[in-house]
Amino acid sequence: MLVQLGSMGVLVAVLAFCVVWVSSDTNKYRKLVWVTLFLTFDLIMFGAFTRLTDSGLGCPDWPGCYGHSNPLLAHAHISAAQEAMPFGPVSVKKAWIEMIHRYFAMGVGVLIIALMAISWMRWLKSRKQPMQRQVKFTPWFPTLLFFCVCLQGAFGAWTVTQKLQPVIVTTHLLLGLTLLAMMAWLAARQSDHAPVAASAAGLVKPAMVALLLLVIQIALGGWVSTNYAALACTDFPLCHGALVPQMDFANGFTLWRHLGMTADGDFLTFQALTAIHWTHRSFAFVVIAFIVWLAWKALRTAGLQNTGRWLLIVIGLQLFTGLSTIYFNWPLAIAVVHNGGAAALLVLLVMLNYKARLVPGRHAVSAAASHSAIVESLNQHP
Structure with missing residues (x-):
């Protein structure tokens, strides 16, 4: 199941990499930063949609859906839960909303890992160019982004396992916006003004x-x-x-x-x-x-x-x-x-x-x- 879930995240990231690859921007790293910022913003919007449609418990376990990688495989469990509680938090529609949100989040996580890896490689290669090394490719900030997205993932899991406890859901929201703010700062640092x-x-x-x-x-x-x-x-x-x-x-x-x-x-x-x-x-x-x-x-x-x-x-x-x-x-x-x-x-x-x-x-x-x-x-x- 974990391999299948990871594959969905990689697929989302590959689509972003394709956008960067076909872009006319010669600075592909900068383009990747801006694409990741855009997708992080979209992820927050979709997270709001997930919360506002009451889909946060569409799959009441984590990271999968009733132990499966997608709602199709968990259809029997979802149907049983919906039959037991017709107006409850579990339905086929809500399960898909919740899992798409998770796939999207995994894709953003893969992109942030890529940014961290690229920044470390460029940082190590730029030893003979101290000014370029200091300004453009400092890897510490992308590394901090990686730890932030890991923490965000943990709160995403606790949001489900703690049954939408308000303080955990609010913290999950604030961490998502912290991630967005950090991506905006990184994008500003990579751009010319x-x-x-x-x-x-x-x-x-x-x-x-x-x-x-x-x-x-x-x-x-x-x-x-x-x-x-x-x-x-x-x-x-x-x-x-x-x-x-x-x-x-x-x-x-x-x-x-x-x-x-x-x-x-x-x-x-x-x-x-x-x-x-x-x-x-x-x-x-x-x-x-x-x-x-x-x-x-x-x-x-x-x-x-x-x-x-x-x-x-x-x-x-x-x-x-x-x-x-x-x-x-x-x-x-x-x-x-x-x-x-x-x-x-x-x-x-x-x-x-x-x-x-x-x-x-x-x-x-x-x-x-x-x-x-x-x-x-x-x-x-x-």
Whole structure:
């Protein structure tokens, strides 16, 4: 079974390698990084789809499906479970959604292993080119990515074996987004960027604050999703007709408990779900206001205008999809797009942090290195 599952992951990776191979980009490593970033983003979107369709237990074991590598071989077990619980978590459709998500995750894992192997090989081959070795092919970051994807896989297994315990599912989501942010950083490091104005240095701290605020908001959103609290408030801007409704923060934000239960084993109250939803909704306005201000500052900074423009577009999309989930009673497509918007904001803020913090310095180092090389050449050939 493990060999068959691994083969599915390799197949996904081979398709990505084919895209890189036929690409006109001469820097195949850089292209592979960007393709892996794109697939990691897609994986997060599909993970949201898996969670929102309640397919997380479509196959209640791990890594296979009732001990098999695909739902076709496990059809008898799935049919028996569905017959015993017609409205339960197991069905043929949910099993396929869950297993496709796992195949996809394995493929991304194979690509990250390839990135790590290539970076180590190039690092060892570039001993005679110290500057190239330092900037482009440092293997430590791809190696850290490998350990991160292994940890993510472990939490994926615990998500199933612990029966969708909210803290584990939320941690699984946050680790997936951490992986996405790391891939975005690696992609930024491999790419060439337009010169950035010196005034970008003033955005270093605000960009970090914006990233921190977004991570908190994503964690709150994950907590809403994993506790199925999206419809705890169905009106806006009020919640149950009040600006501050009756809420139970103590049970709502108790981390270590089973799904739908309090830490004491009682059923989670509606007031607890309201507290979860209301906190995410209220904090969203803080995040939106700060990111809009940061995007406006980026629009006025040479080299950051494009990133600032996209930040405004995506934050507007997030506001629209967030409100739409309330007004239109949580439609699946909009809810998935809302998750994707959060991931896109994360990538954009990582890129902004990279450009504001590292790109000006890297250009300065490169210029100094080029000047030193010219001087040394002149000294050797007067």
